[in-house]
Amino acid sequence: MQSIKEFTDKVLFYAGKLLTSNVVRYNSATKATGNSADDAQESLPDEMQKLNAIHNKATTVLMTCRTLFPFDLFPNTLIIDYNKVDIIYRSFFRTSRTVSIPISRLNHVSVSSTFFLSTLEIDVRGFEHRPSPLSYLRTADAHRAKDLLFGLMSAYAGKIDLTQLPLKESMEKLIDIGRSASRDMSK
Numbered sequence: 001m002q003s004i005k006e007f008t009d010k011v012l013f014y015a016g017k018l019l020t021s022n023v024v025r026y027n028s029a030t031k032a033t034g035n036s037a038d039d040a041q042e043s044l045p046d047e048m049q050k051l052n053a054i055h056n057k058a059t060t061v062l063m064t065c066r067t068l069f070p071f072d073l074f075p076n077t078l079i080i081d082y083n084k085v086d087i088i089y090r091s092f093f094r095t096s097r098t099v100s101i102p103i104s105r106l107n108h109v110s111v112s113s114t115f116f117l118s119t120l121e122i123d124v125r126g127f128e129h130r131p132s133p134l135s136y137l138r139t140a141d142a143h144r145a146k147d148l149l150f151g152l153m154s155a156y157a158g159k160i161d162l163t164q165l166p167l168k169e170s171m172e173k174l175i176d177i178g179r180s181a182s183r184d185m186s187k
Contacts, residue, residue: 056163057082062171063148065141071117072136078120080148082162085122087131099131103156109149111142118142122149150178 063080074090085101101124108123120142121133137145151174155162162170 053161053163060163060167062152062167062174063145065137065145067134067136068117068138076134078134078137078145080145080152082152085149087122087134089132101127101131103149103152106149106153109146111139111146113139113142120145144175147175147178150181151175152178154178154181 058081061079061081064077066077067075069075074092076090077086077088079086079088083103085103085106087099087101089097089099091097101122105124105126106122107125110121110123112119112121116139117135118137118139118141119133119135120137122131124130134142148171152162154177155174162174
């Protein structure tokens with residue numbers, strides 16, 4: 001009778017062979033689909049650059065703000081990146097609901113302010129229900145988010161690839177564009 005160690009060694013040996021044979025088959029299949037190895041090598045950098053650009057747009061957070069704790073027991077979060085706006089609503093401990101809104105779907109952003117707190121409302125095209133407003137944001141954060149969103153909406157309309165620009169300069173320009181765009185819309 002075989003010992004447990006011999007049995008596990010055999011299982012691991014055969015499992016390793018199966019895994020490596022699958023990888024080899026997959027790699028050989030991908031090489032065979034191209035016209036030649038040179039064409040595959042030339043197209044790889046272009047595709048990798050496209051993938052890197054998408055990755056940079058998806059992972060670069062432009063702004064994050066939260067509602068204030070004493071006024072909101074479970075603070076909500078607003079996260080803005082190049083492609084979308086994420087609103088994370090929290091209703092209890094370790095429970096949340098995330099609403100992701102593409103920049104292309106934004107219709108209008110408004111801020112209602114009191115002394116030092118504000119409410120940010122986002123109007124979205126193509127959504128069945130409007131996202132709930134974010135209340136109890138700091139006024140400066142709410143206005144900055146509104147200006148940034150208007151700037152991103154303008155850049156999207158102009159088909160500008162913002163990932164090619166330095167982050168600090170593009171943020172300042174987007175906020176300035178958004179500030180002027182929101183003034184124009186309120187007239």
